[in-house]
Amino acid sequence: MIIAIDGPAGSGKSSTAKAVAAKLGITFLDTGAMYRAITLKAMRQNIPYTDDSALGRLVDGTVIAFEGSPPDVRVLMDGEDVSTLIRSDEVTKNVSDYCAIDVVREALVAQQRKIAAGLPVVCEGRDIGTVVFPGAEVKIFMSASVEERAKRRQKDFEAMGVTKSIQELMGDIEVRDEKDSTRSNSPLTKASDAIEMDTTGMTLDDQVSFIVEKYYSSSTLK
Ligand code: DC
Numbered sequence: 001m002i003i004a005i006d007g008p009a010g011s012g013k014s015s016t017a018k019a020v021a022a023k024l025g026i027t028f029l030d031t032g033a034m035y036r037a038i039t040l041k042a043m044r045q046n047i048p049y050t051d052d053s054a055l056g057r058l059v060d061g062t063v064i065a066f067e068g069s070p071p072d073v074r075v076l077m078d079g080e081d082v083s084t085l086i087r088s089d090e091v092t093k094n095v096s097d098y099c100a101i102d103v104v105r106e107a108l109v110a111q112q113r114k115i116a117a118g119l120p121v122v123c124e125g126r127d128i129g130t131v132v133f134p135g136a137e138v139k140i141f142m143s144a145s146v147e148e149r150a151k152r153r154q155k156d157f158e159a160m161g162v163t164k165s166i167q168e169l170m171g172d173i174e175v176r177d178e179k180d181s182t183r184s185n186s187p188l189t190k191a192s193d194a195i196e197m198d199t200t201g202m203t204l205d206d207q208v209s210f211i212v213e214k215y216y217s218s219s220t221l222k
Contacts, residue, residue: 001026001120002135003215004128007142008177008188010149012199016142016207017124021070023212024122028070029115031125031132034108035099036086037064037077042098043090049097056103064111087160093172096179105185126180129191137218139194140211146170146177148200 005017014030021028038059047054065076075083085091098104112132116123123132129139144152150169157164180188190196195214199207 001137001215001219002116002133003122003138003140003211004133004136004191004194005122005124005140005142005211006126006128006130006188006190006194007140008126008149008180009173010152011142011144012152012202012204012207013124013142015204016199016211017122018070018073019204019208020211020215021122023208024120024215026120026122027116028073029066029112029121029123030073030075031108031112031123031128032095033066033075033083033086034064034111035104036091036095037075037082038062038104038108039091039095039098040082040086040088041077043094049094049101052101052103055098055101056107059104059107064108066115092176096176096183100179100183100185102185109186126188127186129194130189131186134191138211138214139191140197140214141190141194142197142199142207144198144200146173149173 003020005013007013018028041062042049042055042058045058047058049055063078067074067076074081075086109132112123116133125132129136129141147166147170150166150173153169153173154164154166197207197210
């Protein structure tokens with residue numbers, strides 16, 4: 001049983017997906033964290049996103065794993081806990097360029113399918129319902145206004161002790177949305193059979209209950 005949650009940056013996917021996985025006691029798979037980990041490693045090694053062959057070798061030689069249970073899931077890259085580092089501003093600003101590269105996507109999609117094989121999973125990203133698990137039993141496409149998403153990002157940064165203006169965050173979000181939605185390989189798009197969920201003004205509890213209800217109604221139909 002797979003619950004696929006897609007949507008743009010800051011639409012509420014991560015917190016909702018984690019809470020749904022915790023509530024149902026099933027695996028949580030954050031695919032954005034995998035693209036972020038590869039971006040971090042490539043930047044550390046000064047490999048530009050334009051160098052396909054070096055990126056191919058890098059992604060094939062990298063082991064990404066998840067440890068813990070939602071909501072406390074840690075991201076391990078080659079055994080190193082990179083959970084905080086992959087959320088840095090630098091990685092966030094560069095990830096859209098690295099994740100658009102075919103060799104990176106092919107390798108990570110294969111790993112995502114392997115991690116989820118045979119398990120009940122809540123998987124979140126941009127192409128989960130369209131490419132990674134097109135047969136997912138529940139597909140959700142989350143959205144929210146750019147301003148609401150920037151406000152949520154501002155709170156996340158505040159929690160890390162960083163002050164950012166709404167204008168700067170809105171600008172960053174718009175740039176990332178544009179890159180993620182217009183790339184040629186698996187762009188961010190709503191699957192035709194996904195349920196659209198505008199989370200503007202919704203509480204986390206409302207979002208979780210909505211998805212859990214879809215999960216149970218889809219299980220009883222089977
Ligand atoms: O969800 P996030 O912000 O952690 O994702 C980081 C980047 O990874 C985002 O800019 C788009 C990309 N991504 C993707 O292309 N495909 C996915 N399945 C998940 C994330």
